[in-house]
Amino acid sequence: MSLDQFLQYLVSGLSQGSIYALVGLGFTLIYAVTKIINFAQGEFVMLGGMLSFVLMESAGIPMVPALLLSIIIAVVIGAIMYLLAIRSAKKASEVSLIIITIGAAILIRGIAGEVWGVDAVRPPFFTGEKSISFFGALIHPQALWIVGTTLMITILLHLFLSHTMLGKALKASSINPEAAKLVGIDTRAMGLVAFVLAAALGAIGGVVMAPLTLTSYQVGVMLGLKGFVAASIGGFMSPIATVIGGILLGVVESLAVGVDWGPFTSAYKDAIALVILLAILLIRAGRLAAEERGS
């Protein structure tokens, strides 16, 4: 592997990792506030991308309003999902909630497939498609948009959580829901806020990445999974940890192709993410068990 190549793997990994990070942020946010893992998170990424294409290509809306509108529609769907499915399952067990979010995920996917069909589509690039050189490594301008958006959102999210009332309330209900209730925070409303924000994050991710990655009704599953891995690496703790997790995953996947190690070819790229996921979960399991025993 030459230095040039190594750099290229890093850059490709970075842009791919930013995508995972964007998806992972939604998981982290919802989990932190509601202790629910939203299996439908990937579907909001899909919705963002598909909607932006449909609004631009079929409805002929100019780019910027179309992008905003797609995010708004996804947010509304996220809110509906929370209010109809999650909130009405009042005393649902964790397992029921898992199943409900899976149900929501395939429902959204099915409707998207029904409405938009199977074909992958590509919304137009934000700005051109002439590669930009970065110390000899080439990067697509749209990939820069993705990386930039990820950074931007992470910073904004961080500021929001630590510097606004709503953000602080959100954080409080994630750290100690009982105490949050005592000081008058409506934790159920916080659940709604978390879902809405996560839907927005997902949709923003979808909107930004779709021109580069193409999108179709079925991209949600794998993106959701990778995003979840990113969030797991970050421990579902903070936006920044999640972003680091996502980028780490992207870079590892990318380098694995370059390394060509043993029997493992690029065909096992997805397996790498999943093995990382299992390893993390098992380490976590050990820690959880130890915590429970109090030793």
Place this chain on the structure above:
Amino acid sequence: MLAKASDKWVWIVAGLLLVLLILIPFKWFLGPYTNLMIFIAIYTMVTLGLCLLMGYSGQVSLGQAAFFGIGAYFSAILSKTYGVNPWLAMLLGATATGAFAYVIGIPIFRLRGNYLAMATLGLGIIIYILFRQLGQYTGGPDGMAGIPYLSVGGFAFNTAFRRYFLIWGFCLASLLVSQRIVNSRTGRALRAIHGSEPAAESVGISVSFYKVKIFVLSAVLSSLAGSLYVHHLRFVSPQSFDFLASVVIVVMAAIGGLASIWGAIFGAAAIRILGDEILPRFENLSLLKSWDLDYLNIIVYGLLLIVVMVFMPQGLFVGMRDAFERWRLKHAQREAVT
């Protein structure tokens, strides 16, 4: 069990159902539905495993199709490529799947809830990737065809009619065995775990041991179902064991009801009949001409999952049963009053 007047009726109806089950594959009755019925039996076995797991450990597995697949590929590869007797292959497959579930179950079942769900999901997808990638053994994404039939002596199960009885035999045996286990010491231990883990521990039940045990049982049932599946289809490809396949099993279990043995048949039958017979009719209805079947299936599954879990977290079957009981109770009380 206490002998009540209703027991006699239950036996009569059970007998009638059995007769119906036996008559179904005959050409003059429901012959064309033989294949459908065979799939119902196979999926009942897989669903049963998940129902036991979800109902008794209170945990969900999103990778159940993997065990189904391991059994299927074990049978397919051993019996076709290596010429092993199919029955032996089936046994080896079930043993290997059980051992695998045991080894993986010990660490994995230290997790619960969301994390366990994700871990099983990841595991399922890894195994699916392996099915696709280990092409020299599995035939890769194209799968393998020409897998031999099961046979006893000179009698080959080479028609759907014959396999119908074989596979339903297996299915009913699994249900019976599960029923017995649930009503035994082991079953009580499992129900105790579902009721309260600390309390179960306090009476001497090893929670982690039983969780792994039920996981192994569910894996073995799925593996057997997988073996029957390949000897029925004589074809296997990774597609049948992907993530959506695992989700469909969850749908069946959710419909059938957690912790309900007989609900498994109900769940498997409802979803198979819906997918194979009912929804395809909608596809060609002029009113809904634009409906695409694939998505329609997914939409219906999604709706079912949400609605059932929101309103009847115990499952549609159990929910209906309990609602019926409540109604009967009210009715009986009213009668007693008047």
Place this chain on the structure above:
Amino acid sequence: MKSLILETRGLYKAFGGLTAVDKVDLSVEAGRITSVIGPNGAGKTTLFNLIAGVYMPTSGEILFDGKPLGTAPPHNRAALGIARTFQNVLLFDNMTALENVMTGQHSRSRYGFFEAALRLPKAHLEEETISLNAMKYLNLVGLGMYADRNPLSLPLGQQKLLTIARALATEPKLLLLDEPGAGLNALEKQSLSELIRRVRDMGITVVLVEHDMDLVMGIAEWVVVLDSGQKIAEGTASQVQKDKRVIAAYLGEEEAVE
């Protein structure tokens, strides 16, 4: 000198920086009713959880029947003969009262999977013994007529008795009762006291954590007082009642409560 069934030596437990049980030395004589009392947050329930194996001690050790328990998990301790009830009842709502008690017999029976699946005679015989024994304990606590009821349909007092029956069905040497009297009326407390004495008479050592002083003073033959995780006094009921540190601890608490 009677034999000690349970002993703790320098038992210490901290959660993060918070000390819950602070170097407690406890000696429980076999065949006696011992009560652990103390104000809220004194560490009584943590002590129980340490003995039952729910938590592992940060340092110190627990000896049962003279042998250290080490890191044995709760279900192993149950098999050794340590039974317990819970403050918040924790009955299995997915089975009948009788079946609840039958689970208590779990580690006193052996038959498993295959015997059950194949319905071997062994399974049948053991199952019969289990249900006979369970019925015996159900009758002992006076709930025989409710065998088929769902436990949650019973009043709280009876639920508590049911958990005692379930614990007794494990055929323990040592029975840990976590606030058995909480939420009971005077009549129910009366029969609870009688039941506890009867259990003692069966040769089972009883240790109870209890808030209700009347109940404790009425039945406890030895009283241990905890405050802020430390043992501050022990002795017979009357000795303890006169102890200055105990009075201080309780007065302090009562002021806070009232």
Place this chain on the structure above:
Amino acid sequence: MRKWFYLLLAVVMLAAAIPLAGVGCSSEKEAYVVGAIFSTSGAASDLGVPEERTVNMMVEEINDNGGINGHKLKVIVYNDESKTENALNLATKLMEQDQVLAIIGPTTTGSSLAIIDAVTTGKTPLVSCAASIDIVTPIEDRFWVFKTPQTDVQAIREIYGYFEEEGITKIALITDTSSYGAAGRKYLLEEKSTYGITVVDDQTFNSGDTNMQSQLTHIKGTSAQAVICWATNKESAIVAQDMQTLEMTIPLFCSHGVANQAFIDQAGEAANGVILPAGKLLVVDDVPDSDPQEEVLTKYRDDYEALYGAGSVNTFGGHAYDALSMVVMALEEMDEDLSTAEAREFIRDYIEDDVEDWPGTGGVFTMSPTDHLGMAPGSLALIKIEDGEWTWLQ
């Protein structure tokens, strides 16, 4: 108490089962019934939908023209949802319940392989619309099975032949791990030595991957003179785009799987310069009048685009056209009073014996007892995409 519930449920089930027994015997009198299994939804619906459309179009035309010797033609199309498991059920249903005379489809190789046993036992002719050569080989086990699409091997030979002419000897492969990509990879590796080609890099990716830059970076580090990508639309489009991003100048060759407008839409500018082998249907206007296929290609394209819009025609629908046409030709020659079993046998025999030098959309067919594809060489064209348009390279 519970028992009453089970009892009630059982009665309901009994009641529901009885009327089911009578379902499924309502075919029109006189009509010839042919079955079809297409993946009109799911992963392969890109292929299945045009196949179904083609069949609908043909049935309408035939019946408008008075049917086949006065018999209406009825094609029962079932959707296997791109799942092999469904295909078997549907094939059984077509043969036993619907009593069809022949089956066309399934769309995918997996589904086709899965039902071969069933149609052989059911003695019903099958004309598959899927790619793999395994569908019709070994011929002794494929008595009842025919197929119409060109095979991967034919497409690969077309590309390799071009390499030979152009003096390209070192190539890199990047293939999908899907059934389609894996088969392509297998034959690409098998055929290379015949043409003196060395594969210097062999990369794969998974369906649904969104970034192939790592694999392409790897390829970029080798001495490959051309890249062959064997995958369907979306992934091929990403490969094309990522090659552009990485400013790779060597040419990209794709499979006939991307021979449709959607690929050009998805790859955008990056599609330009991509070369692929495909049926002549895409470049009908470039086909000389002397070509035996010219007439059928033009007619099919015009009819199809008249119904479904300009630029909508693709080769997959053409495969269904060829398959159904063969069955219809057989029906036209068939005696009217044959039993179902006899009719099935007649159709099989007819296709095997009498389809000779017949120009279809996919190529010129000559079936024989030893060849159930029977496609003459030269049925594929190498096509280059220039300015978003298909152009014939030869």
